[in-house]
Amino acid sequence: xxxxxxxxxxxxxxxxxxxxxxxxxxxxxxxxxxxxxxxxxxxxxxxxxxxxxxxxxxxxxxxxxxxxxxxxxxxxxxxxxxxxxxxxxxxxxxxxxxxxxxxxxxxxxxxxxxxxxxxxxxxxxxxxxxxxxxxxxxxxxxxxxxxxxxxxxxxxxxxxxxxxxxxxxxxxxxxxxxxxxxxxxxxxxxxxxxxxxxxxxxxxxxxxxxxxxxxxxxxxxxxxxxxxxxxxxxxxxxxxxxxxxxxxxxxxxxxxx
Amino acid sequence: xxxxxxxxxxxxxxxxxxxxxxxxxxxxxxxxxxxxxxxxxxxxxxxxxxxxxxxxxxxxxxxxxxxxxxxxxxxxxxxxxxxxxxxxxxxxxxxxxxxxxxxxxxxxxxxxxxxxxxxxxxxxxxxxxxxxxxxxxxxxxxxxxxxxxxxxxxxxxxxxxxxxxxxxxxxxxxxxxxxxxxxxxxxxxxxxxxxxxxxxxxxxxxxxxxxxxxxxxxxxxxxxxxxxxxxxxxxxxxxxxxxxxxxxxxxxxxxxxxxxxxxxxxxxxxxxxxxxxxxxxxxxxxxx
Numbered sequence: 001x002x003x004x005x006x007x008x009x010x011x012x013x014x015x016x017x018x019x020x021x022x023x024x025x026x027x028x029x030x031x032x033x034x035x036x037x038x039x040x041x042x043x044x045x046x047x048x049x050x051x052x053x054x055x056x057x058x059x060x061x062x063x064x065x066x067x068x069x070x071x072x073x074x075x076x077x078x079x080x081x082x083x084x085x086x087x088x089x090x091x092x093x094x095x096x097x098x099x100x101x102x103x104x105x106x107x108x109x110x111x112x113x114x115x116x117x118x119x120x121x122x123x124x125x126x127x128x129x130x131x132x133x134x135x136x137x138x139x140x141x142x143x144x145x146x147x148x149x150x151x152x153x154x155x156x157x158x159x160x161x162x163x164x165x166x167x168x169x170x171x172x173x174x175x176x177x178x179x180x181x182x183x184x185x186x187x188x189x190x191x192x193x194x195x196x197x198x199x200x201x202x203x204x205x206x207x208x209x210x211x212x213x214x215x216x217x218x219x220x221x222x223x224x225x226x227x228x229x230x231x232x233x234x235x236x237x238x239x240x241x242x243x244x245x246x247x248x249x250x251x252x253x254x255x256x257x
Numbered sequence: 258x259x260x261x262x263x264x265x266x267x268x269x270x271x272x273x274x275x276x277x278x279x280x281x282x283x284x285x286x287x288x289x290x291x292x293x294x295x296x297x298x299x300x301x302x303x304x305x306x307x308x309x310x311x312x313x314x315x316x317x318x319x320x321x322x323x324x325x326x327x328x329x330x331x332x333x334x335x336x337x338x339x340x341x342x343x344x345x346x347x348x349x350x351x352x353x354x355x356x357x358x359x360x361x362x363x364x365x366x367x368x369x370x371x372x373x374x375x376x377x378x379x380x381x382x383x384x385x386x387x388x389x390x391x392x393x394x395x396x397x398x399x400x401x402x403x404x405x406x407x408x409x410x411x412x413x414x415x416x417x418x419x420x421x422x423x424x425x426x427x428x429x430x431x432x433x434x435x436x437x438x439x440x441x442x443x444x445x446x447x448x449x450x451x452x453x454x455x456x457x458x459x460x461x462x463x464x465x466x467x468x469x470x471x472x473x474x475x476x477x478x479x480x481x482x483x484x485x486x487x488x489x490x491x492x493x494x495x496x497x498x499x500x501x502x503x504x505x506x507x508x509x510x511x512x513x514x515x516x517x518x519x520x521x522x523x524x525x526x527x528x529x530x531x532x533x534x535x536x537x538x539x540x541x542x543x544x545x
Binding site for chain 2: 054055056071072074076078081082083084087088089090094097100101104105106133149153
């Protein structure tokens with residue numbers, strides 16, 4: 001995809017917790033319309049990177065350029081959902097929240113939007129369950145509900161953190177079709193994944209993380225046995241008594257505690 | 258029979274005032290209780306009701322048994338504790354429940370100290386148990402005003418509040434309304450507790466907020482239904498509590514709250530949404 005404006009640009013970016021970087025010194029660009037898999041072992045910093053992009057973490061160093069995108073242009077499906085599934089709310093209402101950007105806190109759901117919600121439910125295969133309580137759904141059905149909500153959010157940038165965790169293969173196939181349709185519509189999609197086979201089959205580009213960038217580019221060239229082995233080694237080096245990272249490029253000075 | 262129910266209200270103006278006050282309270286407080294329950298903050302309401310004591314006591318010290326001073330003081334103290342607890346939870350290792358417990362216990366001790374140093378035990382009893390049978394015009398206007406404001410504000414923040422309960426992360430990622438909504442909700446909690454303590458006292462105020470709400474969980478499937486049921490239960494408990502107190506001489510505040518409690522027990526047993534008895538009856542499951 002030549003000559004496209006980047007949707008996300010990382011400039012020597014570091015995110016972490018309590019001064020320990022979870023992922024550091026990322027530099028690079030995600031082109032507009034990219035379908036990018038973010039891959040790496042547990043602890044590689046995949047979730048941290050997505051949280052950072054969505055703004056839940058602020059950088060420990062470096063900077064992030066989202067090309068003028070606002071909060072409402074980004075749809076984010078976190079891995080650790082804080083959703084209270086015992087809450088008395090119907091599937092329809094839950095999905096309709098995806099319309100937040102249009103209806104905000106006060107506008108109503110009119111017939112047209114009502115139809116949009118129904119359509120989103122149909123696209124994830126839950127057309128008959130709109131009236132059911134969210135608490136009555138299975139794990140896979142609930143993941144479909146979250147995808148229906150993402151559909152309605154109509155976002156330019158979609159961030160998915162382990163979207164296929166604990167769902168069966170039929171559901172995974174359906175959800176991948178949705179992701180591919182977002183890609184076809186020109187949206188930028190980043191998905192943190194750990195199933196290498198899924199990535200190879202469906203994602204044109206891959207960012208291999210191991211607390212830093214191991215490789216980034218065309219999936220076929222990134223997911224080599226050598227790169228994967230390297231990423232595993234790098235992650236094991238997390239150290240509670242780590243020295244101050246000297247790779248900083250003089251932008252900000254920090255002293256050891 | 259009819260005479261026993263309507264008679265006291267026709268005959269005595271203090272009973273009519275008490276009725277108006279309780280109905281105003283029943284309109285404003287139970288919807289707040291529904292959200293407290295759904296956010297798993299039921300006990301937080303209880304803690305907050307204790308936290309308003311020192312403010313009311315300071316108001317009493319400065320201005321005597323003045324409704325305005327005590328309400329304002331109670332409101333300020335409750336809000337201060339809620340916000341301080343929230344800030345500590347956000348900026349230190351403490352969770353919100355622990356920091357709230359710390360602040361409200363200090364606040365309660367301070368309140369009891371102030372009341373007992375300067376006032377008599379009678380005054381302390383007034384603050385702790387309320388004076389529903391001695392509501393003057395100003396108090397009734399305050400109760401009605403608070404419940405009006407409370408309902409209007411709740412309608413305005415309804416959607417973000419539901420989201421804040423159900424999926425706070427989504428609200429944070431979709432809009433900047435998360436923190437303001439939480440703050441406004443805390444203000445509503447404190448306002449309604451201040452209203453409640455005029456009538457029922459600090460100890461009982463939280464009862465009319467929470468018990469009908471908790472009972473309503475067993476009857477309604479969605480939030481708006483729960484709010485309606487909770488208000489209805491609070492209405493009935495208020496009226497029957499006043500009558501019970503009139504006919505038997507029992508103290509009014511506890512009578513109203515005990516009736517709320519009876520409604521809770523009945524709902525827990527017979528409520529169609531997860532009530533105890535329904536779970537015991539074997540019913541054939543549906544096709545899908």
